[in-house]
Amino acid sequence: MPRQKALEHYQGEAVDMQRDVLRRLMERGGASEYGRNHLLGNTLSYEDFARNVPVNTYEELKQDIDRMRHGEADVLWPGTVRWFAKSSGTTNDKSKFIPVSHEGLHHIHYAGGFDVVAAYLRNHPDSRLFDGKGLILGGSHSPNYNISNSLVGDLSAILIENINPLVNLVRVPTKRTALLSDFEVKRDRIAEECLNKNVTNVSGVPSWMLSVLVRVLELSGKQHLEEVWPNLEVFFHGGIAFTPYRPQYEKIITSPSMRYMETYNASEGFFGIQDDPSDASMLLMTDYDVFYEFIPMDEFEREKPTVVPLEGVEVGRNYAMVITTSCGLWRYLIGDTVRFTSKDPYKFIITGRTKYFINAFGEELIMENAEQGLAYACRETGAEVSEYTAAPVFMDSHAKCRHQWLIEFSKAPDDLKRFGNLLDRKLQEVNSDYEAKRFHDITLQPLEIVKAREGLFNDWLKLNGKLGGQHKVPRLSNSRKNMEELLQLNEQERI
Numbered sequence: 001m002p003r004q005k006a007l008e009h010y011q012g013e014a015v016d017m018q019r020d021v022l023r024r025l026m027e028r029g030g031a032s033e034y035g036r037n038h039l040l041g042n043t044l045s046y047e048d049f050a051r052n053v054p055v056n057t058y059e060e061l062k063q064d065i066d067r068m069r070h071g072e073a074d075v076l077w078p079g080t081v082r083w084f085a086k087s088s089g090t091t092n093d094k095s096k097f098i099p100v101s102h103e104g105l106h107h108i109h110y111a112g113g114f115d116v117v118a119a120y121l122r123n124h125p126d127s128r129l130f131d132g133k134g135l136i137l138g139g140s141h142s143p144n145y146n147i148s149n150s151l152v153g154d155l156s157a158i159l160i161e162n163i164n165p166l167v168n169l170v171r172v173p174t175k176r177t178a179l180l181s182d183f184e185v186k187r188d189r190i191a192e193e194c195l196n197k198n199v200t201n202v203s204g205v206p207s208w209m210l211s212v213l214v215r216v217l218e219l220s221g222k223q224h225l226e227e228v229w230p231n232l233e234v235f236f237h238g239g240i241a242f243t244p245y246r247p248q249y250e251k252i253i254t255s256p257s258m259r260y261m262e263t264y265n266a267s268e269g270f271f272g273i274q275d276d277p278s279d280a281s282m283l284l285m286t287d288y289d290v291f292y293e294f295i296p297m298d299e300f301e302r303e304k305p306t307v308v309p310l311e312g313v314e315v316g317r318n319y320a321m322v323i324t325t326s327c328g329l330w331r332y333l334i335g336d337t338v339r340f341t342s343k344d345p346y347k348f349i350i351t352g353r354t355k356y357f358i359n360a361f362g363e364e365l366i367m368e369n370a371e372q373g374l375a376y377a378c379r380e381t382g383a384e385v386s387e388y389t390a391a392p393v394f395m396d397s398h399a400k401c402r403h404q405w406l407i408e409f410s411k412a413p414d415d416l417k418r419f420g421n422l423l424d425r426k427l428q429e430v431n432s433d434y435e436a437k438r439f440h441d442i443t444l445q446p447l448e449i450v451k452a453r454e455g456l457f458n459d460w461l462k463l464n465g466k467l468g469g470q471h472k473v474p475r476l477s478n479s480r481k482n483m484e485e486l487l488q489l490n491e492q493e494r495i
Contacts, residue, residue, distance in 0.1 A: 003118040007275070007283075010345040014286040015311045022046060022291045025324055028103075031078040034064065034330060046309055055295075055307060055322055055331045058096050068099055068328070071148035076328025077101050083162075085155040085267035098267040100158055104327035107289040109159060112270025115285065116236055116263055119275045124233075124259070129200050132231050134171045136160070137190070137204030137212060138178040153179075155267045172197050183208070191215040199229040205239035205472075207387070210248060217252060226255040238263040240472050241350075241371045244385045247378065248410055264350060268334050269325050272348065281347040286310070289326035294319035297337055300354060315340050318366070320354045337366065356476045360392035361401060361443050363434040365427065367475050372430050377422040383413035387457035387473050391483040393448070402445040406486055408452035420449040450487070455494045460486055 009017075026049060030041035038052045054060075064075050065084075073080040076099065083105070087096040100109070121127055138156040153161070160178050168175060173193040180186040190212050202209060213225060220228045235249070235258070242262060249260075264272035264282055269290050272282030284292070292310050297318040299305035313319060318339050323332050335355065338348045352367030359365070374385055388407040393400075405423070413419040424447050428435035437443040457473050474482055 003115060004122045006287075007115065007119065007122070010283060010286060012344060014284070014346050015309075017287040018291060018310050019046070021287065021289065022049065022324070025289065025291055025326060028326065029077060029328070029330070032074050032076055032328065034076045034328070038330070050293075050307065050331075053324075053331050055333060056329075057333050061329070061332065064328075065097055065099060069097060069147055069150045071150065076330065077103075077326065081328065082149070082151055083158050084150055084152050085158055086152050087267045096267075097152060098155075098329070099327045100155070100267075101327045103289055104269070104325055105158075105162060107326060108269045109155070109265070110163075111288050112263070112265055112273070112285060113159075116261070116273055119273050119283075120234065120236075120261060123275075123277055127233065128231060129233065130170060132198035132200035132229075135173070135190070135194055135199050135202040135204075135212075136171050136178070137202070137209050155265075172199065187212050187215055191219050195219055195228065197229075198231055200231045201234045201236065202232070203236040206237050206242050206245040206249075207240060207472075209235070209237070210245060213252060223252075224255075225253045226258075233257060234259040234261060236261050236263055238265050241367070243371050243375050244378070244388075247384045248386075251384075266334065266336075268329060268332065269323060269327070271321075271323075279341075279347070281341040281349045284310075284346040284348055286346065291324040293322040293324075293331065294338075295322060295333075297354075310346060313340050313343070313346075315343060318351055339368075352476070356474060358390065358392055358403060358476050358478055360394060360478055361437050363431070363437045363444065365390075365403070365431060365434055365476060369427055369431045369434070370476060373423045373426040376426040377413075377419050380422050381413040381415070381419050382411070383409055383419055384411035386410040387452070389457075389473055389475055389477070389482060389486065390447075391477050391480050393480075400445045401443065403447040404450060404483065405447060406450045406452050406456075406483060406490070408454070408456055412451065416449055416451060420447055423447065423449075450490070452486070453490055453494065456486065456490050459494060460489055463489070 026040045026043050029035040035041065043049050043052055061076065068075045068081050069084060071080065081099045081101050083100040084097040085100050087098055121129070138154065138160050157179055160175060173190045177186060177189045177193060180189065195216060216228055217223070217225065222228050226232060232253070237260060242260065259277065262274040262282060270285065270288065271290065272284055274280070275283040293307050294313050295305050295307050297320055300320050307322065316339065318337055321334050321336050321338055323334055324330050333354070335353050337351045337354055339351050340346060340348045357364065357366045370390065374388065377383065378385060386408045388405060390403055390405045393402050393404050428438055461473070477483070
């Protein structure tokens with residue numbers, strides 16, 4: 001396969017690829033209003049680009065995006081953009097509408113999907129992937145006309161809506177079912193439609209896919225998924241960390257030949273693929289219509305932080321990712337944080353969100369720490385975590401401060417206090433700032449675990465209109481807003 005050969009050039013040539021991408025984006029984008037206003041037509045180097053174009057959040061591009069949604073052409077990108085991916089608003093609680101241009105659709109999103117298959121087949125040439133069908137779990141928002149004939153939907157729904165009709169011959173469920181907006185109805189329909197199909201691969205967000213697969217087992221009366229789909233060989237997953245869900249998948253899929261492959265695809269673009277099964281880090285996709293820059297997280301709150309292109313990153317340092325794409329996102333802060341594990345080729349892991357952390361007392365706890373801590377506590381106790389969130393308790397009635405964790409277990413530990421102690425110990429081990437604040441319980445008291453009732457997080461998402469699809473539970477927060485809502489709901493009967 002030619003693309004498999006092309007992926008080999010990522011080693012040693014990624015920086016040159018990125019320069020070509022930036023040149024292409026500036027030449028094409030220079031024909032837009034934004035490009036003219038920021039002198040992209042006169043920009044010859046990265047230094048000129050960085051000087052002329054500011055780093056942007058969604059709020060800073062929102063006015064232009066709203067104009068595009070009203071049908072205006074040549075605003076952030078040449079031509080008229082018809083599709084907009086509705087984001088669940090993980091950096092704030094408002095919906096975001098991410099433009100998806102024709103170029104972005106094909107040169108970023110579909111390119112990523114194609115490369116996932118290419119990389120998988122390179123690693124597993126004996127695969128029988130195409131002997132059956134792929135179960136692709138789409139979003140919970142069907143595309144719908146919004147304003148001025150612009151179409152809004154979850155990214156996955158947009159991809160399904162625009163995909164080559166021939167692909168529908170090798171995927172399930174039907175397009176009609178895949179685009180249903182009610183996740184609970186859709187889950188049952190997907191399970192019914194797929195029950196007697198030869199499913200060889202599944203793709204989706206781990207939490208929502210697990211819900212579908214459990215329903216398949218309930219309808220089939222079987223204990224393990226390979227009894228329903230004997231040729232199932234791989235789960236292509238992304239969207240949220242897989243670590244907390246792996247034990248649950250391994251419980252319902254016991255086949256030793258089952259494989260798991262992580263991808264990094266978001267409403268804003270497709271960025272990474274786990275190209276080596278023995279390495280948890282992902283290969284950064286450097287020849288799509290995405291130009292990458294990075295802000296060191298220890299400078300993130302500064303008024304003028306350092307911003308570096310790909311060649312400026314350091315292995316082991318935590319960065320906020322900035323992207324420029326052919327969808328008209330110019331130096332856009334996506335909200336994710338990454339850490340590079342290698343520079344030849346450029347490989348990385350997702351460490352969290354720029355706003356998904358707890359730093360109420362200088363502890364700088366990030367999602368990567370949380371996932372490591374929970375994985376350790378689960379391994380030591382045999383527990384399994386379904387969902388969780390954590391927030392600070394700034395001061396209780398005894399003038400004590402601590403972290404409060406609300407955890408929904410699919411398999412609860414025998415001793416909740418021991419589970420909390422193990423989690424706390426691992427957090428101190430992987431985060432020196434947290435360890436310092438926990439020293440002798442002076443600043444931070446031992447963390448508190450609150451056991452969530454079954455279905456709590458799904459009920460909360462449902463009440464907030466965010467059940468299914470690409471919506472995610474906020475894992476860590478400096479605010480207690482979500483925690484207070486969840487604790488109150490935890491006292492009520494299941495919806």
